Amino acid sequence: MTYRVIIEPTADRGIREAFRWITENRSPAAAVKWYLALEKKVQTLKSHPLRCPVAAENDKFPEEIREMLHGPRRQRYRIIFTIRQDAVHVIYVRHGAQDEIEP
Numbered sequence: 840m841t842y843r844v845i846i847e848p849t850a851d852r853g854i855r856e857a858f859r860w861i862t863e864n865r866s867p868a869a870a871v872k873w874y875l876a877l878e879k880k881v882q883t884l885k886s887h888p889l890r891c892p893v894a895a896e897n898d899k900f901p902e903e904i905r906e907m908l909h910g911p912r913r914q915r916y917r918i919i920f921t922i923r924q925d926a927v928h929v930i931y932v933r934h935g936a937q938d939e940i941e942p
Contacts, residue, residue, distance in 0.1 A: 842885050843926040850919075853932035857916060873910070877932070880909050881918060884927040894919055896939045904930070 846854075854877065861870040884891075884907065894906040894917075907918040919931040919940065931940055 840886075840925070842888060842922070844881060844884050845926050845928045846881070847928055847930045850929040850932045857932065857934065873914075877909055877916070877918075880907065881929060883907075884918075884920065884929070888920065888922055888927045891920075894940075896941075899939075900942050908935070 854874070858870050858874055861873050888905065891905045891907045894904045896919075897904050900921075902921050902923075904919055904921050907920070909916045909918055915935040917931070917933050917935055918929060919933065920927050920929045922928075933940065
C-alpha cells in the first residue's frame, strides 16, 4: 500500500524553526542541505511507515504515534507521525534534545 504524506501545521512550524536555527548557527547552505535530506526522508514514509518504532510519548496520545530519526547523533531530529487510513500525518519535527511532546 502507498500512503499519502501530509505535513501538519505543527510539523511545518518545527521545520521552519529548525531551518532558521541551522541558517543562523551553521550556514544557509547547511540549512538547505538539511531541509532537502529531511524532505527526502519524510517521503520514504509513503511505503512501510510501520517500520518506524512507536514514539516514547505514545501512551500520552489517543492514537498511536511513531517516529523516524533524521540526521547524525548530535544533530538528530525526530519526525513524529501518526497513520490514519491511507495517510501518514507528520505532526511534529523536533530536535532530539527537546523535551518529549505533549498532546
